[in-house]
Amino acid sequence: MKIFKWFLGLLVLAGLVLGFILWTLPADVAYRHFADKLGPVSLVGIRGTVWNGHADGISVFGRDLGELDWRVEKWPLLTQGIRADLRIRGADIDTSGLLERDYSGVMRANDVRFRVPASLFAGAVDVPSLKLLGQVSGTLTQVQLKDGLVAMANGHARWSDAGVSGAAEARFSDILAEFATRPDSSMAGTLADDGKGNLEVNGSFSASATGFQAEAFLSARNDDARVQEALRYIGEAQPDGSAHLVISGQLFKLL
Template sequence: MKIFKWLLVVIVLVVIVAVVVAWTMPADVAYRYMASRLGPVSLVGVRGTVWDGHADGVSVFGRDLGELDWKVEKAPLLLRSVHADLRIRGADIDTSGMLKRDADGNINASDVRFRVPASLFSPALDLPSLRLLGTVSGTFKNLSLVDGLVANASGDARWSDAGVSGSAEARFSDILAEFSSKPDRSIAGTVADDGKGNLAVDGFFSITATGFNAEAFLAARNNDQRVQEALRYIGEPQADGSSHLIINGQLFPVF
């Protein structure tokens, strides 16, 4: 009986120590153990705790995104679920949102707000003669991944101060996009201008696990010479002076 009592005491002490260690574990110690499981994500200057921490730098596929702050809720861990509030802030990137990972491995992100330079999308659009100007901002109202595939997603984006430089120089009005998930677990959306500028845009796009494709018709309003010149380097010229743009590619070039 005494052995049983002593064993029980040891087990309780071990549990208490484990809880204290986990509750106060420095973030840099946890990162050293977890770094090999983060794939293309790399952190530097990690400090704070696993519950409330900061990294001076976070990079994805070798691209530096800025500083990372996180807060992890403790209570959901009792149900083997992780709820984390994340924010990435860089010189020209600002992204924040709530990320949840359930016990079954499924991931859900909500109210994800982002702001990135339009030039980030230049490699994916494959327009070597032009550099995209302005900022793309928007919101993922929700994004769910089941078995690594999109199960539910919706959101919108706005390309503000839109324009191009390089072989041609032109400024456009804002360009808007709306998107949502489809039953086949792809994401589909529409693209259009806000009607206030001299570039008319009417298009659509879809994103799958293997890549994306987009198609749009672009035209100059009011015979704008700068826009007409820029359209010479975008897509296939049409008989009416518009341009037909078709893009098929991978998402990885964005990073």
């Protein structure tokens, strides 16, 4: 009986020690053991714990995004779940939101706010001499990932200080986008200008695991000469002086 009590006591002590180690596990130690499971994500300058920490640098597919801060709640782990607040801040990137993963492996993100340079989307336009100016900001109200694919998402975005430079340069009014998933899990949205500038935009777009497609009609409001000149290098010219822009491609080209 005494042997059994000693053995039980050792098990309790081992559990307490293991729990303490996990409770205070340094983030850099955990990263060394699990870095190979993060795929294209790489971290440097890690400090803090796995529950509350900071990385001086985070990169995805070799692209430097800035600094990463995280705070992970401990109690959801009791039901094999994860709940974490994340924030990435860089010179021209700022994004934050709440990430959750339940016991079944389904991941959800709520109220993800982002701000990125418009140049990040240059690969989609596929006009080598054209540079996109300004910032794109917005909110992903809800995102759900299942088996690595987007099962549900909705939100909105605004292209502020919008403009292009290259063979011609012009500044536009802000461009607005609204988007949401469809029953087949693909995403669809609309594009429009805010009506305050000299570029009129009417368009739509869709995206799925196989790629994205977008179509828009662009025209110069108030017969703005600089906008008309810029539209000569964008899309297909129309008889009324507008431009019909159609683009498609793979989402990974945006990374």
